[in-house]
Amino acid sequence: MSESDNILEMRGITKEFPGVKALDNVNFVVRRGSIHALVGENGAGKSTLMNVLSGLYPYGSYTGDIVYEGEVCKFFKIKDSEEKGIVIIHQELALVPYMTIGENMFLGNERGKKFAIDWDKTHAEATKYLKIVGLTDSSKTLIKDIGVGKQQMVEIAKALAKNARLLILDEPTSSLNEADSKALLDLLLEFKKQGLTSIIISHKINEVSYVADDITIIRDGKTIETLVKGVDDLSEERIIRGMVGREIEDRFPKRYGVSIGEPALEVEDWNVYHPIYAEKKVIDHVSFHVNKGEVVGFAGLMGAGRTELAMSIFGRSYGRDISGKIRIHGKEVTLHSPRQAIDAGLAYVTEDRKGSGLILTNPITINTTLANMKGVSNRGVIDRDKELSVAEKYRQKLNTKTPSVRQNVGKLSGGNQQKVLLSKWMYADPDILILDEPTRGIDVGAKYEIYCIINDLVAEGKSVIMISSEMPEVLGMCDRIYVLAEGRIVGEFGREEASQEKIMASILSVDLAEKEKEI
Amino acid sequence: MTMNKKITTKNFFTNNSQLLVPLIAILLLLIFNLIRDPSFFSIGVATNNNGDPVLQGNLISILNGASELVVISMGMTLVTAASGGQDISVGALAAIAGSVFVKVIKSGGTISPALVLGAFLLCSLVAMIFGCFNGMLVSAFGIQPMIATLILFTCGRSIAYWINGGATPTVSSPIITAVGSFIPGVPVPTPILIVILMAIFFGLLFRFTTLNLYIQTVGINQNASRLNGIHVAGIKLLAFILLGLCCAVAGVIGVSRLSLINHETILLNIEMDAILAVAIGGNNLGGGKFKMLGSVLGAYAIQALTITLYAMKVPSTDVKAYKAIVIVLLVVLGSPVVKEAMARIRRKLRGRRSTALAKEV
Amino acid sequence: MDEKGLDISRRHREPITDTQLLLTITICIFVCMYVAAILIWGGGFKKPQMLFDILNDNAYLVIISCGLTIVMITGSIDISVAGVTALVAMTGVMILNGSMPFFSVLQASLGLADSSRIVFAALMALLIGLLFGLVQGYLIAYLEIQPFIITLAGMFFARGMITILSVDPQKAPQALLDILQKRIEINWLGSPNKNGVIIPARMEVGVVIAILIVILVFCMLRKMRIGRSFYAVGGNRQSALMLGLNVRKTRFMAHLFCGILSGIAGFVFMMHTGAGNATNATAGEMNAIASSIIGGTLLTGGVGNVIGTFFGVLTLSTIKAIVTTSGLRDPWWQSITTGAMLCLFILLQSVILMRRHRNKH
Structure with a gap:
């Protein structure tokens, strides 16, 4: 060579x-x-x-x-x-949400003379590069208004605008769904042909x-x-x-001796509207149930409404004009706040660990007991020794790697943060856990451990709802899979009948129908 | 044609909704004054001591009196947007700048326009160096702006005192008077003209440089800015230096008004008013997107309130209490929760109306 | 048994958190500074009374700084603390000297002795603090208005109310002052005066109140559920919400506590000075913020410690005491030196933290 x-x-x-x-x-x-x-x-x-x-x-x-x-x-x-x-596209996208695609694309690389920005030229060129990566959005759209998949494409267009000859992509698909990932990878293959x-x-x-x-x-x-x-x-x-x-x-640990029992959570005719655009329906007549000892998966594309569904059930943390019925162990409940949801036996383990899951400035001890402070306190006074032993117990149980449970959570790695998040909700002792992307950004070894934890949970008779964009994981872990698209349930598969092709097919059928409607 | 126009005005308000609060505030104050005493609005032409015609009236004194605040608010907007924090040393900095200005003029012998200009340039330089000091603490050492500027807030006025050598020196000269009140032959107060000059300066700066874009980027997402090759620390530093310049301009106006420098009283508490102006202008005190026009309107709203209270014969020491009540009312009306509630009521009304219409049909 | 085992293992590898590190630095610097002062300037610093004087003068500052620390931990701020303190002091003094007709009439109709006015003043102090806390807390927590604006308005209102109550300084009657200013004498810490007579060290009651409050707040932050909620809400509001904490109530409670503490601080201030004045506790809010920061509380929320705050107050006041005793005669030197020391302090902290984080990665 x-x-x-x-x-x-x-x-x-x-x-x-x-x-x-x-x-x-x-x-x-x-x-x-x-x-x-x-x-x-x-x-x-x-x-x-x-x-x-x-x-x-x-x-x-x-x-x-x-x-x-x-x-x-x-x-x-x-x-x-x-x-x-040499242009690198980082995992955390270097885009500014409140600016337009065009502004973002030439940030630090402005078009025009030495000082003055030539906005016409900027947008003209932006449109050109957007076309290359297959986006039809206007270059004047705000970044926050387009999906993550498109944002990733904008990053690539931005790199091309810098005359990239060696393009480096750091985890480009980590937050993309299968279809968007495929599109991105095909684009790379296309670029390869062009040298x-x-x-x-x-x-x-x-x-x-x-x-x-x-x-x-x-x-x-x-x-x-x-x-x-x-x-x-x-x-x-x-x-x-x-x-x-x-x-x-085996990438997925086996479950032994877990018997699936009565329905633990039943949701009936659930409707949710977008919190800002009041006329946009995010969740549309969704009904589903989860049994005791069962792991139920929610598959679907990014933006299909899975997180929104989970959060709206969890004490109306998302959306407005919510309607529908929730039954827990057969009893109808109304949950108006996360507190009520927790008291009713629900737990929502967020996909956004840093943003809405953990308090990064606090140590593991406090984070572990925060959702269930009553458990370690007496009349408002916290028993610090008990708190410490609780945190230590879960550290050992989940094999969290940390020098001490007094360590600030912000200093742990992603996988260990996820374990702290899980231990917090496990300590709250819910009956039904909703895990939203529980293995995102975690390496192979830690993933396996998380799967084992899920198995332990259902073995204790709890129910788990698992939202995941990684199809093999859903297929490998779940007893039953619901497929969500455009805020509706478009398919339900048992463990045996489910396959990647069937799930994709049911998602795509909705997409096709949508497209036809538009035409 | 009219249709077109309607859409653009609607767009203007959806794009600039943050300007609504200060605009409404100013409007409400003016309407209040109109009802209370229509003569509030009279603008007259009087002759001053030198026999030149000059404009007079409450509106003029609002525009004139707000000048220092407006200039500082402009700089404060930039610092707020870039650093996500506020500079509380602006009053002290203006006092330092004013002292340097007076010191140079005092030491120069005969007061000529060139000397005044030189004094202004030197005091701007000094203020910008101090701004640079604040900016360094914030950008290079990562100290929160309010804490970094607490240092100068604590000792700035004493530095001014030290420069003066313990006295409150006076500078009397027609040139200084011209800067502080009226240029012979021009009926508009000079501070208003200076504000216009500053506005043009920033307008050009935003039009012809990437500064506006970069400051917002740094304010919204530092990490993204760094990955895009934007010098985050440099932009923050620049914002503080520009604020230093604004302080110098405000300090010179303040000195020229009275033809003397009193380090203890010049632009006292202006940092609070400036931050308030930025906030009333709908800018997020946590940084990011900003509209300088909002802050400017906010500053005028504050001054309009003060002048209104004076016109109502409220003693100057008590003005603060009334000002506080009005500010609270204003921000309560503009608060997200109240806005949301109003929107809900509006939707309900509209819904009822549409069902009523449907029934009629 | 098991617990014991855990105990040993955790003591083995206990990492020092940033909070603890900052606290240690603060205490170390304070001790070093005080020892240096004793060695270099000797004189007053050799006597324990110097430390007690510093405490006596700043007891109110300790209390408002505690309140502010709570608020800052929740990621909010309160600029009104010193204003409320001053307002309470003025009201208290006016109740004591009988210039509040309402209380005089009340006292007469109940046939109580003059000393009962002290009780009225104390109740009034709590009431004013409570009211400020309630209103500001409601507006900030439930209407989601920027805390800076609301509490700034609170400060304006409080300062304005003082002058509305009385433009002239007020003085409490000597008879009541004698009761209020009873000092605790500590013989074994006494020091000989010029004639060789041992004068016992004197500590005011206010200091005891202040130290009690520090301990109470410390316990609350460390041991109580509400304390946890403060840290959680300040650290990450969204997370706290999703954990089922009542974020609004938590923020409301923080401001409520801060308001009540400001009220108590006002009463302590009145006990110390016995006079009401429009300039009472000037710039107290900035001193309180500075003390909290020096003690390791971050303005961004989620991190803070009330013991640190206590030492922050001590450090700040010792700097001032050193400057006063060191014989810098020109009036400007005190604040310039304070500023320089503050600068040094802030830089030192930030450099240590930065080095530490760089080493981590």
């Missing part, structure tokens, strides 16, 4: 943080015109490597060489690498094997191996083995 075939070579990269070696002599070679996947567990060093490449960690803060297009590069800031055509090189960091192994030519696996800050399409085995099992360093026989 001659030198010019490689667009990028990173040689012997070592990056140390005080006390931690984040990257240890990493070598990473990307062929021109290929799609190169970088995989590894959380904290393996993937993002650190890309931050070194983009100049976010400036030259001098690491050792080793970056050879790009045959020359050794020294990037001191992001602008330096962008000038060379654009891309590096994709992803947790989703199926996507990686779908799109990648080469796969480099990183573990504990070291490169383990690089697999090449057509040469090596690129099956999901093979990749996972490289990532975790051992075989995982």
